[in-house]
Amino acid sequence: MTDKQKKKKAKKEVIITGFGGQGIIMAGRIIGMSAALGDHMHSVFTQSYGPESRGGACSAQVIISDAQIHYPYVMRPDILICMSQGGYDKFISEIKQEGILLIERDLVRPGALKRNFFSIPATRMAEDLGRKMMANIIMVGFCVSVTKVISKDAALDSVAKSVPKGTEEVNIRAFNKGYDYGLAILKGRGKKAAGQTGVTG
């Protein structure tokens, strides 16, 4: 494998989409920040609000690489996180063939999608924890355990630094909630593949 290929392999492009007020931008920034500060990678983070911002569509784009990043925009995401139907419809055609798709279960209907994806009822879970706004943090936790694009420690650190003072603890709980959910899903898929969906015996 040449150096060039190796570098290419260690590059991940992420798009997070949703609507204003969901904390999409913060989620993107947390992922980028964790990669740069905690995992000592290169990362760039760009954001875009649709013309209808404030409740309208928005997206965050993060590129993480172990080499310098020369072009800051995402061409085809390796990881696509959709927290709204609009965002999903807009970006679904761009995700790479082998990319990982994560969706908010109650807000996105993937229809007759023919690819593998991971879904989580992040908003509902956030409501259970007492704050609907934390759906983004739950989604970040979910993304970390499912995709491992950044390390858990780095992510926890950035979450604590990014959320409003005084809410660190509950946000960390939210992160762990999403993280554990991701682990549980991976475990469940493993069991299914091994043909053990129920209890044995």
Added chain:
Amino acid sequence: MNNYNVILMLCNWGAHSAYQTLQDTGAEIPPEISMVRIPCTGRISKSLLFKAFEMGADGVALVGCEPGTCRYGSGTAAAIENTGDMREILDLLGLGKDRLRLATFLPDDSEPLLQFLKDFCSEIRALGKSPVKHVKAAKPEPATKKALSDIVSSHDVFACQDCGKCTSACPLTLAGKQFSPRALAGSIIAGDIDSPEVQDDIWACLTCGLCYDRCPSAVNFPEFIRDLRHFSKQRNLDGHEAHGGFFQSLMRAMTSSGLKARRWDWLPDNIRIDNESKILFFGGCAPYFDIFFRSHLGVETCNIITDSLRLLNFFDIRPALLQDERCCGHDLLWSGDKDNFLKLARLNVDLIHSLGVEEVVTACPECYRTLVHDYNEYGVKLNCKVTHIYDLLETEIDKGAVDFKKIDKKLTFQDPCRLSRFEQREDLPRMLLKRLKPGGFQEMSDKGSAAICCGNSAWTGCDSFSKALQVKRLRQAKETGSNLLVTACPKCQIHLQCAMEDPFLGEELKMEMMDLTGLLAKTIYWE
């Protein structure tokens, strides 16, 4: 040289004639044999059979008449059943089934009887002395006024305002029994503990804690009763034990440190165990219950253990098991035998510490309460976390990605007093119940911390009023229109099943029961 002790329980009729011939002819009966004449082998209950072992017998031979020659008709058949069950219990306990034998002889069979006795004694010698050391009851202590008033003041019973809320809440009183906790408290304060009425009441109380829940002065009546029972037992007063005191005997036998129990031999092969694990699963006494009640209740409380282990395995937890696990001691503590409770507590704690585990998980509400609360209170410190399996399951299920298959049943729920009331965790089983997908769920009219007892606690004082109380409870369950009564304690299953065996009301009361762990295990799956 001969320090063996083999008890021969010998039926008065046929077999005794054979034995008499041996005595008359001066035959060499092995010297370790002590013969006890009994009216019929069928009259020797499991508790009597076991009593001999509790008292240190190395072997017991139950000898009577051949089937068909029993003077009472069915005696031998009952003896076959009793000894069969008891042999299994001896195996579980680690004493070994071969220490108990049933044999039958005709009156002319003196030679074969002698041969049998010789063979049996040499088998017992090969097995060695019984590891069960008989704990002699301590010398009765004089009932000092001071000791009694200490009990009264330690529970602050003086604070009683004579309001009678306890009596109006007590399920025994409500079942029609002449029984009043308020009056009992009054008698004890007045120094009366010995009169038969007071003694009756002390052993009748279910220690269910409903009265404590209502008492404005927070008189902890169940614990008060617990200490009065201990006080009474120290003076060798009768404990009104159910089932001839079998369970208390069994638990006392377990205090012998030399016993090497074989608690888990029955476990299905596909359960995954890891004895290096930092999590220990504490099973409880269900295996003994199932054998003991097999012939007349047919309960399967062992399923609670297997289903719990399967659920742990489902979440990739392979717990360690304690081969030598003893009874947690709950029933001894609550039936007045504090000393032997403490012995069990120390044995269990030492065994658990020797494994170096960090967490003990149990599915039995009594074990949970005892490990988490009473061991500490009595100064036997357990240096690891104790978790009820419901807590662990709730955490795992809450992580997501699991779901539950639909159950085509309407459910209602019997609260276990030790979890719902004593530990104030009525919410816990309900969180799990909410996750299930039944055809419906309806609470009984008395529920949660106000729920009515299953009818007995610590195997004492079971009487016709306990039965009336159970009938009332089962009718409440029926009134919900449900067809599956979910339980969360092996004892609830046993006692309620017992009530359903009522020959007059049985059909009206019959209802399918299943433990919550069973329902979870049956329906859970990875999404």
